[in-house]
Every structure is written in structure tokens, then in C-alpha cells.
Amino acid sequence: MEYAVETYSLTKIFSDLWGRDKVYGVDDLNLKIRHNEVFGLLGPNGSGKTTTLKMLLGLLYPTKGRSVIFGGDGSDPKINARIGFLPEESYFYKYLNARETLDFYGRLFAMPSKVREIRIEALLDMVGLKAVAGRPVGTFSKGMARRIGLAQALINDPDLLILDEPTTGLDPIGTKQIKDLILEMAGRGKTILLCSHLLADVEDVCDRIAILYGGRVQAEGEVKKLLQQTNKTEITTGSISSSAVEKIKRIVKDEHADCNVSFPMDKLETFFIRTVADAQKQGRPTSGAVSITQIGEFLTAKSAGKSILDKLVSEPVSGKTDQQPSVTEQPSAVETSVNKTNEQLLSELTKPVEPVQPTPVVKKELAESIEKKLEQKKRDILEQLTDGSGASQNKDKKKAGHHRGDSSDA
Amino acid sequence: MHSIWAVAKNTIKQALRMKVAVIFIVLLAVLLPFMGISMTGDGTLKGKLQSFVSYGLSLTNLLLCLLTIVISVYTLTSDIKQRQIYTVLTKPIRRFQLLLGKLLGVVLLDVAMLIVFSAVIYTITVYTPKFFNTSEAELTQLNNEFYTARASLVPNEIDITKETDESYERLEKTGQLPPGVTDSQASRRGYKRALANRIELSKRAATVGQDLLWEFNNVKPLSSDQSLFIRFKYDVSVNPPDLQVFGRWNIGDYRQIKYGTQIDRPIYRFDRKDLIRTFYEIEVPADAVAEDGYLAVSFLNVPLNNTVVIFPLKDGLEVLYKADSYTANFLRVVCLILFRLIFLACLGILASSFLSFPVAILFCLVIFFASSFSSFCLESFAYLGEGASGVYSYTMKPIIQLFPQFDKLNPSKFLVPANLLSWSLLARVAASLVGIRAVLLWLLGLLIFSYREIARIII
Numbered sequence: 001m002e003y004a005v006e007t008y009s010l011t012k013i014f015s016d017l018w019g020r021d022k023v024y025g026v027d028d029l030n031l032k033i034r035h036n037e038v039f040g041l042l043g044p045n046g047s048g049k050t051t052t053l054k055m056l057l058g059l060l061y062p063t064k065g066r067s068v069i070f071g072g073d074g075s076d077p078k079i080n081a082r083i084g085f086l087p088e089e090s091y092f093y094k095y096l097n098a099r100e101t102l103d104f105y106g107r108l109f110a111m112p113s114k115v116r117e118i119r120i121e122a123l124l125d126m127v128g129l130k131a132v133a134g135r136p137v138g139t140f141s142k143g144m145a146r147r148i149g150l151a152q153a154l155i156n157d158p159d160l161l162i163l164d165e166p167t168t169g170l171d172p173i174g175t176k177q178i179k180d181l182i183l184e185m186a187g188r189g190k191t192i193l194l195c196s197h198l199l200a201d202v203e204d205v206c207d208r209i210a211i212l213y214g215g216r217v218q219a220e221g222e223v224k225k226l227l228q229q230t231n232k233t234e235i236t237t238g239s240i241s242s243s244a245v246e247k248i249k250r251i252v253k254d255e256h257a258d259c260n261v262s263f264p265m266d267k268l269e270t271f272f273i274r275t276v277a278d279a280q281k282q283g284r285p286t287s288g289a290v291s292i293t294q295i296g297e298f299l300t301a302k303s304a305g306k307s308i309l310d311k312l313v314s315e316p317v318s319g320k321t322d323q324q325p326s327v328t329e330q331p332s333a334v335e336t337s338v339n340k341t342n343e344q345l346l347s348e349l350t351k352p353v354e355p356v357q358p359t360p361v362v363k364k365e366l367a368e369s370i371e372k373k374l375e376q377k378k379r380d381i382l383e384q385l386t387d388g389s390g391a392s393q394n395k396d397k398k399k400a401g402h403h404r405g406d407s408s409d410a
Numbered sequence: 411m412h413s414i415w416a417v418a419k420n421t422i423k424q425a426l427r428m429k430v431a432v433i434f435i436v437l438l439a440v441l442l443p444f445m446g447i448s449m450t451g452d453g454t455l456k457g458k459l460q461s462f463v464s465y466g467l468s469l470t471n472l473l474l475c476l477l478t479i480v481i482s483v484y485t486l487t488s489d490i491k492q493r494q495i496y497t498v499l500t501k502p503i504r505r506f507q508l509l510l511g512k513l514l515g516v517v518l519l520d521v522a523m524l525i526v527f528s529a530v531i532y533t534i535t536v537y538t539p540k541f542f543n544t545s546e547a548e549l550t551q552l553n554n555e556f557y558t559a560r561a562s563l564v565p566n567e568i569d570i571t572k573e574t575d576e577s578y579e580r581l582e583k584t585g586q587l588p589p590g591v592t593d594s595q596a597s598r599r600g601y602k603r604a605l606a607n608r609i610e611l612s613k614r615a616a617t618v619g620q621d622l623l624w625e626f627n628n629v630k631p632l633s634s635d636q637s638l639f640i641r642f643k644y645d646v647s648v649n650p651p652d653l654q655v656f657g658r659w660n661i662g663d664y665r666q667i668k669y670g671t672q673i674d675r676p677i678y679r680f681d682r683k684d685l686i687r688t689f690y691e692i693e694v695p696a697d698a699v700a701e702d703g704y705l706a707v708s709f710l711n712v713p714l715n716n717t718v719v720i721f722p723l724k725d726g727l728e729v730l731y732k733a734d735s736y737t738a739n740f741l742r743v744v745c746l747i748l749f750r751l752i753f754l755a756c757l758g759i760l761a762s763s764f765l766s767f768p769v770a771i772l773f774c775l776v777i778f779f780a781s782s783f784s785s786f787c788l789e790s791f792a793y794l795g796e797g798a799s800g801v802y803s804y805t806m807k808p809i810i811q812l813f814p815q816f817d818k819l820n821p822s823k824f825l826v827p828a829n830l831l832s833w834s835l836l837a838r839v840a841a842s843l844v845g846i847r848a849v850l851l852w853l854l855g856l857l858i859f860s861y862r863e864i865a866r867i868i869i
Contacts, residue, residue, distance in 0.1 A: 109502060
């Protein structure tokens, strides 16, 4: 089984009422997505991206051809158990609150209740909806609904993550978080099929892409090979004197090449994240999502030897409450983010999370005492983690490795 | 199993939080106690109780039926329309599990509501006498005619085809047939039918001075010191001036006289004067029944009357006797309603497997009302279909007969006259309504749902 997802001349024709062929939704599609690959399916509106995904998942039946996921059928529950799917729009039961929504989806996987609880809390933390977890999903904004959609797609720690327009409706922090998550999952050997027309997002994360138009693949290949300009070189330096610039210009001239010197601007994304971070630092209350770019621990944990499920079950035994794992994540997130500038900004975001939560405003004294205790606990756990566990160090390295490529433009 | 249960729980939450069920619950919670206080019936305590049970159960039954249709249709169609089903079906759940979960949720909700509301009705009926100054006589009457479950026996239908044929042949031989009858097959058939009607009527009509005899086998009262009840209604050919009919009733084991043996079981005689077209009950000690369960009832149209007395075809005469307690009977009636609700839930799921919400609701309501007036439908279609009997009996008839017949098993039909709903009848209803019809509907729904492209928008 070389490929995670394969399609063999997959074709979908939408016919009209009298059975006459009307629209070719997808036409003779042959996709091969390898294991542990981030694959991007691009194309303008109506080019057949979503139709392809629906056929993969058995929500639509192909007119011709066949699709195979992990060597099986996309509608087989055994295969479904390894897939996480985020549909193009967030369709949820409006009357359930965020926690109940995740609980419902967790139950469909027949997860033991302990595991379910831990994962739900971790995911709520990760998508920043913990403070509004008791609110009906129907009252959520589009971006918040998107976040809960992402959480439900991750609840089974899927081997294949199928994301249909994952970043639409999300704020830049959420977008960044999804990109980080994709890289993180890919680092853990997962396969990701991404469907989008937001090219910047795709460019940042995808290994390979296919561009669809009119239901047919127009171009396919590795992003780097497709985009690399072999006739240009870009040099980025720190702050240097104008005489040094002149020197460089002279050297370039000697090579008979054109030279263009400019002072890079901050990316709007970076600026935005910094501004929101400042606001959060001042402790301004929000009824929306609280963005923090930490990733649920069960998604970042290495599955070496032991299955993740086992790990999750065994972990809370050491801690006293079920909330424990979400507390333990905090230090690890802080730890990893020290390395990179972008991460630094984001780690600032993680700190003021506590005061934003509604309870401290009401009972300040009580909250302070709890916070002290929490702080103490965090420190204890941090020490434990830094002392012996090679796994956590490994994890950090991995994470740092991903962000090197990612944040080079910052 | 996990996933079925998860879907069921979600369905219940949906029904409760989308306030679909809440409206029905509030309606019933307000109306039932109000009815308990305001119902008066015919002024007697028995009448009050009868009308309360009748209206209370009918209302509960109707509202729960409508609720079941609405919820079972809404839960699946809204999932498909609002596309939550995309995220559900891509999880490890098979389509049959989803449909089973939906059904389980609706049925569980029905069971819970049925328990609550039937408990309210039961409590009100049982405790009402304690709030009124009930006399001893009234209490006895209540215990005999309301707080009980009486088995009912109706006269066997007599096969009169042979008699009709013989009578026709005799008339033909003696040349007494009216002119034109033998002209064609159709006119001959028409005359025979008229003849059969006349003979059938003569079996339940008594001219002045004539008596009618009904024989019953298998009469099994709980004990011989209890009472039997002969329930009857008179009809007449000519209205008497005071609208009353004199009658002499003999009730007991007639064979004792027939064969000239000594009488060791009493035969009871009643001379009464009763209003026409009104139900009456004659109370007879149960020792009138022979040991082998035989009972004969005779009516003599005494010469004081100046009219032919006719006993209506369906409810002219029946023998009632105590066979079970009120509580047990009440429980079985509630089960009867539950079976009906299960059937409707399956119907709703079938409808929503291929129709959109408004159309599916309409579809279910049509079937629900057609089933509620099934005998009317059957009769009128049979009448209309006479002209095209072949076409009718092979197309419409089997379809209509597939419909359950809710009106034949109306809950108040059992509790108001304290008629026994036997376990065997209940089991038969369960088998035909749930075991066959509901299961078939659900399977058909599953078949359609399994082959359906979920993401395909049907306009």
C-alpha cells in the first residue's frame, strides 16, 4: 500500500431530471497521494474540489472510476475511524454547545469516556473555545464554528486529515494555527489532503499540489519544483550600513546581474498577531475565541511503540484531575516557542489567557489563590518534563524544525 | 452500539431543545388536569370519568402521534438539509446505525412522554371518586362498569349464503320471482343480494310476539359470584309513541329446558321497558353460565309493542363479563398507543429518507389520517371500486389494506365501556403493527437511505 489515497479515473457527472448528462463535476481524475504527504487540491470555484472529497468519503457516488483510501472504501467505518474531515462549511447541531458537540462526535468513535473527556478539553484549549464551551454552537460566529469544526475533525487523532477550505472565515491567528497544525501532523507521519483556493496558505504548507479546472487536473507536482525561479537569488541580512550595501551592489555588478535593494516590511499577519497580543496582555474581555497556538497534546505526542490511546488513558493517572493534561500543555508550548520570533509573539498570547477567562473578574481573590497554585503546579510539571523525558525534548526539536521553514519570511 | 446510542441521545436532545416536544408537553400538561376538573359527562360520576378518559386518552394519543411524526421526520430531514450528516456519516458509523439511533431516540422519547401522561390520566381517574361524595351504590356501579376490564362477546355471524341460495331456488321453482330477474346475470345477482339482506335482517329482528335467541360459547367470568352484563340497543321499524319498547329477556342455559332435564342452573328473566336507540346493560349473576361456558340470551317482542324490534348489526347486543382489572387493562391500552407511535416513527423515517421536510410531513399525515379513518376509507373505496372491481381489487385494495386500522383499535373504545383488551389481541396488534408493518417501513427506509447520495441536493 504505497499510497494513502488513490483515485482511478474518478468521474462524476451530474445529470438532469431526464438522466441526460449535464455537468462534469469531476472528469477522469487520477490522484495518488502518498503517505505522510501534505497534498493540496487547488482550483477556482466549481472546479470539482469538494465533489472529489465527497466522493472519497462516500457522500457522493462516482459515475465512473473508483477511489481508495488506505486500501479500502471511504465509507467503510474501519477506514472512517482513521479519517478526520472538515467540510467546507461548518454544519453542526445548533442546539448543542461546543463541549457536547465534541462529545457527540467522540461517542461515534466509541471512545472510552476518559479519553473522550481529555481530548475534548485539550481540543477546546487548542482551538481557543474553552471559555465559550458552554454556549450553543448556533450562536457562534463563522470563525468560531470553523474552529469547532477543526476540533471535531481531530478528535480521533486521524491518520488522514481531509480539510475543505480550512482557513475560510478564520482570523489570521487561527489561519496560522491551522498551518502549524498541518505541519505538526505531517511531522508525525500523518497524511493531509487540503482543498483550498487561498493560495498563500497552500504554498506555505503543501508538499505537492494538483490544480483542477473543469473537473480535470491541469497541473500536478511538488510545490518547490513548480515555483522555484532558478534565475534569481534573494539575500536577506540583518541591519547593515549603507557602505556595506554599496559593496554588495558592486560585487553583484561584477557578476553581471541586476541588484535591487529594499527594506522589507513587516508582514500584516505578524503585525496583526502582535496587536491582538497587546490587547490580550491588557486583559480586555472578549466573547469570541481566545487564540493560542498550542496544539492539543494528544496530537503532538509521539506514537512510538505505545498507541496514543493507551498513552492518554495512562497519563491522567499521575495527575489528580482530568484537567491535568491541559495544564501540562501550557509549559510545553511556552518552552517550544522560545526558539523563534513568531513563536515568541504567540507565546505572549498564551500568557494572558487566564485573566481573560470570566471567573477571575468576579471573584478576584479566589482566582488569585488558584492561579498561584496553578503556577506552582506548572512549575512542578515543567521541572519534571525538563528533567528526564527525552520525548519532550525530541518533540521540541521537531517543532522547531518545522518553524524554521515556515517563519523565514517573518 | 455506542454510535446508535449517541445518535439516539442526540435525537432526544434535538427534540427537546428545538422546542418541538416542549410545545406538546406543555399543551398536555395544561389540558389534562384542566379536563380532569371540567369534564362532567352525563352528570354522573361514571359519565365524568368516562368522558375524561375518553378525551384525555384521545388527546394524548393524537398529540403524541403528531409529535412522533414531526420529530421522526424533522430529525433526519434537518440533518440532511443542514448537512450535519456530512460530519456524522464520515465518522465510523454505518447508515443503518444512524437510522436505528434516530428510531431509538424517537421511541425512547415517546415512551417517556407516554409514561408521564398516562400516569397523569390514570391517577386522575383513580382518585376522582375520593374527591366527591360518592355513594355506596355509585361506587359499586363504578367498580362494575368502569374500574374493571370486561370481556365482550358478540353473536357469531351466521353464514346465510346457503339459505339465500335455497330460498332463491324455491322461489324460482315455484315461479314467484318478480318479472325481469332472470333476464341477466347482473339482475339475478342484484336480486340475490336483496334477498340475502332480507334474510340477514330477519336474524336480528323480532316481529310482535316473536322471540330472538343468541347462543354464546366460551363465556369465562373471573368467578361465578360476579355479574354478567348484557349490553343492548333497540332499533324499531315504527317509532312507538313514547319511544320505548317493552321486552322480556331470558338469560341462562336454555339446553336444560330443551332436553327436559332438571334445571340446576338458574335462568333469569327480566321484563323491562327501555328507550330505543340507547345503550342499556342488564346485570345478570354469573351463575347463569353453564359449566362448559355456554350461555343463551333470548328476547321476546311482547305483544304490548306495536312494532318490529331490530338489533343493530354491529353493536346491537353483546355479553360483557369481568375478565381483568382496570389497571392491567389501562396498561395494555397504553401499550397499544405505544405500538402506534412506533409505527409512525418508522413511517416518518421512511418518508424522510427520500423526501424533504414539508413533503414528508404531508405524506405521513395523509397515511396517519387515512389509518385513523380506515374503515371509512375501505368502505368508500369498495363502493367506488365496484364498477372496476378487477382493477380495484388488485391495485388500490391491497394498498389500503396495508394501512393500519387505528380506528378499529381506538384506546377509548376499550376504557370507556370497560372493555377488555386481551393480551392475545395486544400481541396480534404488536405483531401486525410493529413486527411486520413498522419493520417493513424501516427496512424500506434503510434501503432507500443506503443507496442515496447524501451530498446530492434534491430539489
